[in-house]
Amino acid sequence: MINRRNLLNLIGWGGGAALAATTTRSLAAADRDVMTTTVGTPQPWTRTVTPNGWTLPHRMKDGVKEFHLVAEEVAHEFAPGCTAKCWGYNGSTPGPTIEAVEGDRVRIYVTNRLPEATSVHWHGMILPSGMDGVGGLSQPHIAPGETYAYEFTLRQHGTHLYHPHADEMVQMGLGMMGLFIIHPKDGEEPRIDRDYALLLHNWALHPGTSRPDPSVMQEFDLWTFNGKVYPATAPLLARTGERVRIRIGNLSMWNHPIHLHGVVYEVTGSDGGRWPRAQWRREVTEIVGVGQCRDIEFTAVPGDWAFHCHMSHHTMNAMGHGIPNPIGVDQSGIEDRIGDLLPGYMAMGENGMAEHGEHVAMGMLQGPPNTLPMMGGEGPFGSVGMGGMFTVLKVRDELPADGRGHDQDPGWYRNPPGTQARRVSDDPDFGQPFRHGKA
Numbered sequence: 318m319i320n321r322r323n324l325l326n327l328i329g330w331g332g333g334a335a336l337a338a339t340t341t342r343s344l345a346a347a348d349r350d351v352m353t354t355t356v357g358t359p360q361p362w363t364r365t366v367t368p369n370g371w372t373l374p375h376r377m378k379d380g381v382k383e384f385h386l387v388a389e390e391v392a393h394e395f396a397p398g399c400t401a402k403c404w405g406y407n408g409s410t411p412g413p414t415i416e417a418v419e420g421d422r423v424r425i426y427v428t429n430r431l432p433e434a435t436s437v438h439w440h441g442m443i444l445p446s447g448m449d450g451v452g453g454l455s456q457p458h459i460a461p462g463e464t465y466a467y468e469f470t471l472r473q474h475g476t477h478l479y480h481p482h483a484d485e486m487v488q489m490g491l492g493m494m495g496l497f498i499i500h501p502k503d504g505e506e507p508r509i510d511r512d513y514a515l516l517l518h519n520w521a522l523h524p525g526t527s528r529p530d531p532s533v534m535q536e537f538d539l540w541t542f543n544g545k546v547y548p549a550t551a552p553l554l555a556r557t558g559e560r561v562r563i564r565i566g567n568l569s570m571w572n573h574p575i576h577l578h579g580v581v582y583e584v585t586g587s588d589g590g591r592w593p594r595a596q597w598r599r600e601v602t603e604i605v606g607v608g609q610c611r612d613i614e615f616t617a618v619p620g621d622w623a624f625h626c627h628m629s630h631h632t633m634n635a636m637g638h639g640i641p642n643p644i645g646v647d648q649s650g651i652e653d654r655i656g657d658l659l660p661g662y663m664a665m666g667e668n669g670m671a672e673h674g675e676h677v678a679m680g681m682l683q684g685p686p687n688t689l690p691m692m693g694g695e696g697p698f699g700s701v702g703m704g705g706m707f708t709v710l711k712v713r714d715e716l717p718a719d720g721r722g723h724d725q726d727p728g729w730y731r732n733p734p735g736t737q738a739r740r741v742s743d744d745p746d747f748g749q750p751f752r753h754g755k756a
C-alpha cells in the first residue's frame with residue numbers, strides 16, 4: 318500500500334523534504350487519511366497544520382523515528398516586496414514542524430551548513446542531560462560541516478519548540494527556531510477537529526536592508542506568525558461547529574497578548590501538555606510569554622474573525638522608530654517649503670497615520686527598497702490597516718467536514734442580512750448624544 322508515510326520512506330529524506338516543501342498544503346489536507354490507513358484504526362489525535370509552514374517528514378529505522386534537520390542560510394520572504402537573508406532549517410524559517418507521538422523513540426540528525434557552530438536545544442522536553450543541546454554544557458558545539466545525532470524517547474505530550482543554544486542572540490535573531498508537537502498516545506477528549514500551530518517572532522529588518530540585525534533588543538521592525546506578516550499570513554480555516562485548537566509558541570524578544578475575536582476561548586495547554594480540565598481558563602486574550610507555549614481551543618462560529626497580537630505596534634510592518642509626532646499639528650505650508658529641498662515630500666500624520674498605508678497603496682508614496690508599508694492588507698470594505706502578527710480566522714458552514722480543506726480559502730464572509738454595521742448619517746450633528754462638558 319502506498320500512502321504518504323511509506324511514500325516518504327521510499328523516496329528518502331532529500332526527496333521527501335523537497336516534496337513536503339512544495340506540496341505542504343495538500344499533504345496536510347490528506348494527513349487524516351494517512352493516519353487511518355497506515356495503522357488500520359483511526360489515530361485518537363489530529364495532525365497539526367503549520368500555516369505558512371510545513372511538517373518535517375521522517376522515516377522509520379529499527380523502530381526509531383528518524384528526522385534530519387539542516388541548519389542553513391535561507392532566503393525568506395516576509396510578504397511580497399520584502400525578503401531577507403535569514404538563518405533557518407531545511408530551507409525555511411521557522412524550520413519545519415516536527416510531529417511525533419508520546420512514547421516514540423526519535424533520532425534527530427542535525428547537519429550544520431552555517432558559517433559558525435551551532436547546537437539544537439529541545440525546548441521543554443524531558444530527556445537525558447546530554448541530549449539537551451546546550452553547546453559547551455551538554456555537548457561540544459556542532460562545527461560547520463558536521464552532523465550530530467540526538468536520540469531520546471518522548472515521555473510527554475504538548476506543544477514544544479526547538480532552537481539553537483549556541484550564539485543564540487544571532488542565530489535566533491536570524492530565525493533559527495521551530496515547533497515540536499507531541500501528540501498524546503491515548504488521544505484526548507474532547508477531540509480536536511483542526512489543530513493549528515503558530516510560532517511568534519520579531520525581526521530587526523531595518524528599512525532598506527536585507528539582513529536582520531541581531532543586536533536589537535526592543536525596537537523591532539517586523540512581527541511574525543510563522544515567519545510571515547499580514548497580509549501574507551495564511552488565514553486559519555474551520556467549519557462551523559468544529560473544535561479548533563491553536564498552539565502558539567513564542568521565541569521572540571517580547572511577550573505577546575494573543576487575541577481572538579468572535580469567541581471566548583479556553584486556554585487548555587502548554588509545554589506541559591493538555592492541562593487537566595479544572596485548569597482550563599476562559600479568555601479572549603492570552604499572553605504568550607517569551608519561551609512559553611499556550612494552546613487555545615474553541616468551537617468555531619461562522620464569520621471572518623481577527624486573530625492578532627494585541628500590542629498595537631505588533632500589528633504594524635516596517636515600524637519607524639523615534640520619528641516626530643505630528644498628530645493634531647497644523648502642517649499647512651510645510652509641504653511647499655520642505656518640497657524645495659526634498660522634491661515629492663508629503664506632510665502626513667496630522668489626522669493620524671492611516672493615510673500612510675493608503676498613500677502607499679495608491680502608489681503616491683515610495684518607501685525604501687525591500688520595505689513593506691507600515692500597515693496594509695485590503696479587506697472587503699477597504700484597508701484593514703494592520704500588518705505584522707495578524708491573520709483572519711475564517712469559519713464557514715460549507716467548508717469540508719472532518720478537518721479538511723485547509724488550503725481552500727473561501728474568500729470574504731458574507732454577513733447575513735441585518736447583521737452588519739451600516740451608515741445611518743454623514744452629519745456630525747446627527748442625533749442628540751450626551752457628550753461630557755458639552756451643552
Ligand SMILES: [Cu+2]
Pocket residue numbers: 540571572573574626627628631706
Ligand atoms: Cu505582540
